Amino acid sequence: MTGVTIVIPTVGRTCLTNVLTDLAAQEPQPAAVYVVDDRSNPDRPLVCDHRVLHSGGRGPAAARNVGWRAADTEWIAFLDDDVRLPDGWISALYDDLRRAGDHVAGVQGGIEVPVSDRPTDWERSTAGLRSAKWATADMAYRRTALEQVGGFDERFPRAYREDAELALRIRQHGWGLVEGERHIVHPVRPEGFWISVRVQRGNADDALMRAIYGRHWRRLADCPPGRLKWHLATVVSAAVALLGSKRAAAGWALLTADFARRRIIPGPRTPGEVVRMLVTSAVLPFVAVWHRARGTWRHRGSVAWTDKVSAVLFDRDGTLVHDVPYNGDPDRVRPVPQAHEALHKLRQAGLAVGVITNQSGIGRGLVSAEEVAAVNKRLDELLGPFDTWQVCPHTEAEGCACRKPASGLVLAAANDLGIAPNQVVVIGDIGSDVDAAKAAGARSILVPNGATRADEVRAAGTVRPDLLSAVEHVLGTGGRR
Incomplete structure (x- = not known):
């Protein structure tokens, strides 16, 4: 076993500091720690020594999916942000995983809940975690199994039933789940x-x-x-x-x-x-x-639940074609290298392909809707046909629901294709492409270029150096999906 990645979803509660402090004191250290910020509109960034990912406030199931998909280890251990880790927890975790046979997909840690001698109703409710099966307060899963079943069902918006449902689906696929020797402490939250x-x-x-x-x-x-x-x-x-x-x-x-x-x-x-x-x-x-x-x-x-990819949506400027600001001239459309091959691979695999693009030049009066349509038609001739086109003509000041990083273009494309947003992968070159995917419940891959900021690269869950490797990641030929 080469290591384990720790994934901790959070809504920014102060108790997160406690579990991260406990984790920092553990030996040996995990291969990676991902803190997934699941606030929809955070008023301040999370500050910690680990990589922070973002899931757009879609709930702990979606947050955990963002975390494990960004990991590259075979084992991923999920922790709640309000637990405490005793000394030696991570050593016991590694021991649990070494003992797991090849047929075992997940290993649960024990959960201790400190309550008073005559516990309140809320204390007794929280104490139910002691006997809960496969609770992700401390649960480690093989990435192979998570990939096979599509991860957590993101239709569960709360920290409730999403872990039991995943465990059921994994067992239905023939995997085993076992209880380990390690344990964590789950304090009772204020009532x-x-x-x-x-x-x-x-x-x-x-x-x-x-x-x-x-x-x-x-x-x-x-x-x-x-x-x-x-x-x-x-x-x-x-x-x-x-x-x-x-x-x-x-x-x-x-x-x-x-x-x-x-x-x-x-x-x-x-x-x-x-x-x-x-x-x-x-x-x-x-x-x-x-x-x-x-x-x-x-x-x-x-x-x-299934998260089988059915469609890939591309940003236009800077992703499929070289960026020409407010371009209204079809003769200036130049596809990026590998665009033809990448799209051919997707179509050959039976996936739908589409384009989602902000064109605020229309709203600014710098280019007409007809000129943008002509540019899009030229791109269709060079790289198409595309199965869906979604264009936002608004400026940022108009506050529309379609302009990326809002979810409108992604949701409209998914609706046009007749698929669920979680079956969509968005490939783009800047943070607003990634954020639009997250807001819609889709996945994303960032392909950086000269216009991509360093903080956008750090915040993106999945990053690939070029368009072809991004598509190969989707298809599973150049990396796990």
């Missing part, structure tokens, strides 16, 4: 009055699991049974009670009281905790059922 109500949003994710795997998804995914049927009974009783049924009203009261009792008895029974349990026990069933209904509608017809 607010309504925290138990807010986490009910996870019921929408349960709906996605059921849509994909059927009614027995909990057994398949090693997830404990939930209380949805009791919450549903509570909501139905309340609805019937509103119609004037005293029996239904009594049923609602009994169900609510029983739910509150089950949450109060094991806890500290302080006045504050009792009040919180009484109030939230009355509200929680309605919120849970609402999120489950919302998720059921949203995820109807959903199938298992």
